[in-house]
Amino acid sequence: MRKTGRLLLPVLVAFALLLDIAPVLAVDDIVISINSDKKLVYVGDEFTITYSISVTNPKKFSLKKSADFNKIKGAELISTREKTTSYLIGGIPYTTFIYRYTIRASKAGAIKAGRSVFTYESATYKTSPVAVRVLPAAVSIKKRDKVVRSNAKEAKNTGKVEKKPAEVAKEPAKKRDIEKNMGRRPKKQGRMKEIMGLAGSFAVESVASNPSPYVGEGVVYQFRFYHKIEYVGAPAFSPPQFTGFYVEELPQSRGLVEVERFGGEFIIEEVNYILFPLVAGNVTIPPASLEVRDSAGKMNTLWSDPTDIVVRKLPEYKGNVAIPFSGSVGELSIALELDTNKMIVEAEPFQVSLTVKGVGNITGISEPRFISTDDFDYTLIEAKSSVDKEIDRISGEKRFVYSVTARRAGDIPFDGAAYVYFDTQKVEYVEARTKAAVLNVKPGKNEAAKERAAASAISAILAPIRAGVIISKRTPFYKTHYYTFIMLFLVFSSLLVVSVSLKRGYEERNKDALVKKRAVKTALTGIRDARAHLHNQKIEDFYIQMRYLLNQFFKEKFGIELIAHSLDSLAELINVGKKDKKVIKELISNIKLLNYFRYSTVEVTEDELKDYLTELRRTLKELK
Amino acid sequence: MMGNLRKSLLIFMRALVITLLFSGAAQARDAQHIFDEGNKFFMTKRYDKARANYEKALCMGYKDASVYYNLASAYSFLGKPGKAIANLHRAQKLEPWSKDIRKNLKTLTVLVYKDMRGLQNIQPKPALLKSVVRSFNLLNKDETAIAIVAFYSLFFVCLLARKFISSRFVRITVGVTGVSACIVAMLLIFIFTGSFYFDHFYPQAVITRATQLRTAPGEPQNDENSFNLKEGMVVEITSADDGWRKVALEIGDKSGWVKADTLERIF
Structure with missing residues (x-):
């Protein structure tokens, strides 16, 4: 058991360390972003600094200290808004806390917003400072031909x-x-x-x-x-x-x-x-x-x-059912880009770009519809908006990049895509179409075709979905304080039990050595104190200390009270007491070590001491 | 006076408890309803709506294996094996023993890795510890934690019992049991901590859009020597650089850079 305990002790310590690491690793993700809508402003301009913190466990998030915008030189806090939203990133629900500070620059120079401090899962996060450069209010003379209406x-x-x-x-x-x-x-x-x-x-x-x-x-x-x-x-x-x-x-x-x-x-x-x-x-x-x-x-x-x-409500759309109204209003056009130089092979993807451009809500433009759907598979790869903001309108383009795969080989008509929007100038729905083309699709490898067939058939062999189950929302046990408490209790209790067992075992094995060690320690401490008394000329204290020391020593070593010790009592001890070889050896050495007679109140001459030692040695020889 | 105050406090506390209970229950009912609606959409082959419902339930905090599993099914019917595999992995983390999850994962994985001739000649990486930790699919994290507590408690009880038992035979039996329980608890702690460690420092991701492995971030595509990653392949993220992720294949020693939006972290 002792050996096992000795082995287990470092293991248990390692456990404790591991259990310390585990909760740290169990900390949920936190994504902090800070941005300013403008990096360069003029005096009098307003800008917004937004702190966005996304966490998976909103209960464990708190704003400890926000950057104090009221104290920033050359800036004035206009408004503060807080918002919380939840959404899914990569299948994991996140809650985002948004702190939006609207600030007005009142002095040229640089505005530096201090750090904000957030706590999440007992960890503290500090944001980096945000700097915005402020220029003096410039007056740019620009003549515009604009309509002035009043209100x-x-x-x-x-x-x-x-x-x-x-x-x-x-x-x-x-x-x-x-x-x-x-x-x-x-x-x-x-x-x-x-x-x-x-x-x-x-x-x-x-x-x-x-x-x-x-x-x-x-x-x-x-x-x-x-x-x-x-x-x-x-x-x-x-x-x-x-x-x-x-x-x-x-x-x-x-x-x-x-x-x-x-x-x-x-x-x-x-x-x-x-x-x-x-x-x-x-x-x-x-x-x-x-x-x-x-x-x-x-x-x-x-x-x-x-x-x-x-x-005003838009008029009812009565156009092509296959190409429904996209929801866009403005003046738009659509263009298709296809790399015709590249060979198109059956079941191998090629890229097609559709660009919808014009004037209107560009970012809100939805996906155009492909007209040929029987012979091709379309997968949207990328949708990117490029917006040009002018004083009185928004124009630009939205580009959709598709990965298209031909289902069969041969000369296949590719009708392109169409986009239905409401034209406010014409006050009617307009269907914008790309140019049609005939694509020469080369036969693909059989394996690829088979793979595609397998892909379409794969869904059929999947296990059915789970219906009628009770979905649950609960904090995982390993993330609760109960678990941490139980584990810490078990680990430290085990450590305690093992430590006590080891200590007892050690004491049992080294009983004599420990007694000696303790006696020597007591003696040395006592001698030190006694010497200190001697050094301070406190002779009475010195003798008292030495007497006490001697008494303690003999009490611990032999179980004899030697309050009124004398040479006789010592001789008795040596002659009548435990005539153990080891004990006598120790006694001799300790008497030598302590040199106690020199300080004792008992008057002992050098000769007497020598006799005493001789007697001890003789006894030792007898024992041998 | 004091009696009235106590009465008011009691009424307030009761009202608070009832409100809290019912608000939680109402949210649970909503989430269950959304999930059931999703199932109805799925049955009527409106997979996109079903997907939206399952994702909404997840957004409400119902990170249940059933939701992930059904969401994966919806994605596979929508022709997005990458997202399906990612969600199946998430479901498997919560229910590692589920045969359905394993079956669907295997079915989709076989499809993804089929025809990957380039990978057949590549030797698997000798990552024994990682393999051991990741292949442990008997218990989920919660159950592993409970098992650790159970085995550790057994060890503690045996340790204590030995102090009070005088019979040598019984002492030996108790000692052997205690040491065995301790070893099992150690192994479980190793797996438990290891899974956190590997998920945190070697996160896995699924390719959700076919792409090419680039030798450096921002390298042009269509390099003939570059390696094509198929949708649904599981990779390991080794480092990140502003919109780019360096990934290593789960099987094989291929590694390279891909755009961050072409993959989805599993955990």
């Missing part, structure tokens, strides 16, 4: 927001002059009147390019900021909630051409969005706001009017 409010430099429709209506002639000067074409005369003739220094308006779009048709939403005087610092823009729209931000236009409006010259700055309505009906976009500080240092809050949009 404006004006704030005087006192900071009050006032609406004066009566005054606006008085100056139609002036308005026409302005439009002429600007080279702009008014579309909504009524709304324009509202802002005409106002004499404020700041004004804002929000404009929708199309007040009655179809579902899916892009509408440009512009928030315009007019200022007659230079503002101080950077204005803070708070966009409205675009409920019922898919929204894309368009480039901002700043420091535009100076225009004469409201009886004076104003500079316009615009924030642009493109909105794609998701459902039909009347939608009101709530007011947007802008906070701007005037030259007197006073903060003015300007609110635009709500913007009403009537989203």
Whole structure:
């Protein structure tokens, strides 16, 4: 048992280490990403820093410390949003915590957001700092030929927001002059009147390019900021909630051409969005706001009017049933790319690219439909969007790459693909088709054809699915605290039992040696103390210590109390006591070691000591 | 006064417990319903909808072998053997003893590796420990953990019992039992920890889209000397580099780089 215990001890220690490692390895995946939507901004620009943390066990995640954006120099925290979503990555459910901070740059230089600290599965994660470069607000003069429609409010430099429709209506002639000067074409005369003739220094308006779009048709939403005087610092823009729209931000236009409006010259700055309505009906976009500080240092809050949009339902699609409506609205075209130089072999894949391009919601473009489906198998490999954002529209292309396999050999007509979208200009459904071709497919290897046949037949020989089972959601036992507790208890209890057994075994085997060791240790400690007393001239203490030492020694060694020790009692011990060879040997050595007589109160001469030792030796010889 | 407070607290606690119980039960019912709906879609050959339902159940946290298994079936009927194999591996981790899972996995794997002439001449990698750990399919991780506790408890009990037994024969018997239990527990701990270790440091993945092994990240495709990976092949990820993964084949000593979106990690 002792040997087994000795073997088991390191094994148990190894177990304990392994059990320490296991929970660490059992930590679920965590994916942390931090990004800023802009790396370079101008003073007054807003940008968003997003922390996205995906974990498999949301219960064990917590945000310990967020980067304190309020304390960052040259930046101002506008808003904070938190969101939690769940989705599947590679078959594994992940929960993503999104922390979105909207920040406005107020000073040129560099903005550095500090670290955020997250804890997950008792591990701590620190994010790396995010840096954004801020440039001084540049005024790029750019003349644009744009339509100005109104929906404006004006704030005087006192900071009050006032609406004066009566005054606006008085100056139609002036308005026409302005439009002429600007080279702009008014579309909504009524709304324009509202802002005409106002004499404020700041004004804002929000404009929708199309007040009655179809579902899916892009509408440009512009928030315009007019200022007659230079503002101080950077204005803070708070966009409205675009409920019922898919929204894309368009480039901002700043420091535009100076225009004469409201009886004076104003500079316009615009924030642009493109909105794609998701459902039909009347939608009101709530007011947007802008906070701007005037030259007197006073903060003015300007609110635009709500913007009403009537989203029209698309007409019913009555086209080809085989090629259903894709859901896209805009002006689109489709093109097919096929490498005709490459030999096409039966059952061997070749690549075909379909590109849908035009104006509209490019990222939302769905897959086109292949027309020839009997002789070819299609597998989508890649879908990639390339979007070009302008101030008033989104254009670009979406490219779908397919792996196509011919099912048979010969000259097979390849009709290409088609895409049905709703054209807002023609107000009708348009079916865009690629060019048809005849493909010469070479006969493939028989094995490949057989493999394909086997692949199609394989599904039939699979075991049936599980129906009627109760699916369960539970934390695996090995990930619970119970398991860790039980294992730690078992391991440490076993360690304890084994250690106690080993200790007892050792003590049993080395009983004599241990006694001697203990006695020597006590003696040495006592001598040290005694010497210290001697060194400090505490003679009384020294003698007391030596007496105590001697008593302890004899008590432990021979079980004899020697309170009043004398030469007689020692002689008695040697002569009458345990006349064991080993004991006497030890006694001699210990007496030599301790040299105790020198310090004892018992008066012993050198001769007496010699006699005593001689007596001991004699006894030893007798024993031999 | 105190009585009222206690009464209010009791009512509150009861309401809380009932709410918690029922909310959990409601979610379970929803997930079960989604799963059953998925099965209905599967039976009516609407495999894509079935797949969506199974994935939704997984999203709700129901990581059950049945869900993975049915999802794999849906993927195989949708002609995506890669994803099917990945999900079957996940199901097998939860139910290693299941014959159906093993059968389907074998069927799909045979199809994938059929005609892989290039692989037949390659000697398997001598990774004994990894093979031992990965081929242990008697118990899942949970059951292995319970078995470890059981054997370790037996060892502990034997250790204690020896202290109180005087009969030599019984002491020897108890000692042998204890040591055997300890050895079994050690082996199980080795497998348990090893499976975490290998899953973590040598993660397996399934090719979900046919691709080529490249000698370096970003190398052009259509290199005649490069090796083609078929959809459904199981590989081991050895390193990663910004959208690229270095993989080694599970059988054979081929290794190279593939795009990260062409494979799916099993665990």
